[in-house]
Amino acid sequence: MKPVVLVTRRLTDAVHERVSRDYDAILNMEDRVFGRDELIARCQDVDAVLPCHSEVFSADVIAALPKRLKVIANHSVGVDHVDLKAAKAKGIMVTNTPDVLSDATAEIAMLCMLGAARRGSEGDRMVREGRWNFWSPAFMVGRQVSGKRMGIVGMGRVGQVTADRARGFGMEIHYHNRRRIAPELEKGAVFHDDLDALLETADVVSLHCPATPETTGMMNDAAFERMKPGAILVNTARGALVDEDALIRALTSGQLFAAGLDVFRTEPGGNPRLSALENVFLLPHIGSATSETRDAMGFRALDNIDAVFAGREPGDRVA
């Protein structure tokens, strides 16, 4: 008898093929997120669950999971949707999918940076809506990022690849991280022990840290006041890192030139008050959304499940 694996969201054909070949797979082919009760109900007769960040495994959901469920093998690098302590206490393993989405997410960070700096959405809307009836050298003037300072908050895998891409624009890399990274990974980037020091020096601040109780709301009024006047904020990590009311204040006062955001406090949907501003470049949480990366994420989650049922330690265990 093959273990039963519940895949909560529609993944790629290649991932469906592999999970259906190797397991007794239950696939959700509707583009619908299971609510709390349905998630609990669907997990009752399964040995493993392969969810995305859209399924919330809070402590009460985990308490209601069956004894037979061995692993929550996430199709995401972020695991803030899972109460890791509760899972550990219940003896359920939790894994994620690091590395394989770093390139795709760094690409989106560059898109957000350039879209914000060069007024991408504003220009696109103007042309599409037939409002482009004027041109002058003073028209649609943005900020150049080439040669400026990139400030990376969270120098993990995605932060490091984003730094590499920014180096391609001749940007000088500064970063803040819980601890300094090895010199061969740092590649000359300037470490700031203190977040405020990074905020004061960077022309672009790009967020790449996980959402935790310590980082939630870290980009607040005080943080935006620290930033250089006319700086740019990029967020491809988690909406929870940013106090969106404070961001709106900084964008409307001119303290920030613009923001490029792929993630929001409320998802799906975003923040209508942010959407009403011109100086924002907005995307619907598509950092890892390339076919190559989606295949790789699904395979990586399945590698972790394979390890659990082969009695091995999964490579990407986080709890």
Ligand code: 8YV
């Ligand atoms: C995904 C993400 O969009 O990996 C993460 O933490 O937020 C994204 O890559 C999502 O979780 C896909 O399942």
